[in-house]
């Protein structure tokens with residue numbers, strides 16, 4: 145299978161450092177087997193995240209020179225606001241420095257203790273921000289969305305029947321419904337327009353607003369164009385505009401489909417929510433025309449939001465990810481299928497059945513991938529989402545135990561992707577030698593960022609050769 149060719153050429157080069165295996169072994173041990181604590185310049189191909197890691201275009205770099213750094217009323221804000229309104233259509237645009245601040249502002253203004261927030265699957269910061277308000281985050285993705293082997297074109301869909309039940313049973317306790325496009329924690333899977341309509345209908349009947357987590361909206365809309373009947377001849381930008389008319393607002397981390405290294409926003413129709421949120425914004429982020437960003441950042445974000453809708457770019461971008469997945473699949477590596485928009489997710493439960501979920505098979509794979517090949521991936525499984533149920537006191541494990549290979553936008557070439565594929569395939573061949581881990585230190589929230597782990601007794605390390 146051929147990899148797609150890049151629809152851009154390279155103008156600026158950032159050298160990559162290759163470190164010896166012995167050095168990687170030392171670094172990952174010092175990091176407490178936590179890949180977040182490994183210095184980035186000791187990583188060859190960094191697929192930790194697609195967030196804030198995009199390469200900006202020459203137009204965006206030029207935009208940085210056009211920054212108007214006025215405290216209030218920067219011209220960049222007005223351009224940014226117009227760019228957001230042109231795509232999302234919501235009346236009020238509140239800039240923030242990244243997505244989780246948009247979430248925090250929204251939830252700390254709207255939620256009360258005991259409230260319930262439905263979503264297809266909450267991303268980790270979204271869940272943590274809901275729970276921080278002592279509210280409950282419930283995931284209502286369709287059943288296929290929890291089955292890594294189910295082949296469904298829109299595995300990110302939220303189940304309208306499950307939503308109906310929650311809104312009926314928890315009447316008065318649900319101030320908003322969220323919908324994450326694409327569904328990052330469920331494998332980067334898209335949500336169909338028909339599903340958004342169905343969810344909208346349930347929300348309207350119960351008079352509950354629908355808010356999108358729109359981080360990867362362009363990728364989601366590209367999938368609608370490719371897969372949903374009736375959309376093949378529509379432009380991705382028009383699909384996005386149609387989709388957002390079905391909601392009441394969105395949170396956005398522009399570090400994904402804004403094609404910038406920092407930035408985000410909250411866009412809303414409701415004037416009362418906006419006023420309360422803006423007051424809080426001034427307290428914790430900054431004046432409403434900069435929201436924690438420099439004027440130049442707002443300008444780069446405005447241009448990124450326009451560029452991300454370029455269909456040559458989107459076709460390359462999503463096919464680059466799909467081809468990495470196809471190569472792994474052909475070699476028998478168990479992955480979530482179909483491949484999502486921004487990442488390939490390895491099914492660690494199936495790849496390492498000899499390691500129980502309580503011994504973090506996903507994290508064991510992440511550690512081995514770095515130690516043996518210098519590739520950084522991230523665990524999206526028991527380490528990220530495992531938690532103690534406050535009512536039963538029992539450990540609750542997530543249904544999925546995945547390892548995510550997130551592909552930064554416009555950064556790595558086809559050859560880099562081949563290197564990653566070959567590395568994972570090699571580890572897959574040696575998988576019986578991987579052993580489980582245990583946590584020796586963890587924080588009370590978002591523990592995966594800072595946890596320290598150790599290998600269980602008798603641990604063997606895959607791939608003895610120096611690479």
Ligand SMILES: Cc1ncc(COP(=O)(O)O)c(C=O)c1O
Nearest residue numbers: 195242243244267269328359397
């Ligand atoms: C679906 C989703 N929502 C929210 C966020 C939070 O955004 P940020 O990292 O900009 O705070 C992310 C980040 O990865 C995400 O993927």
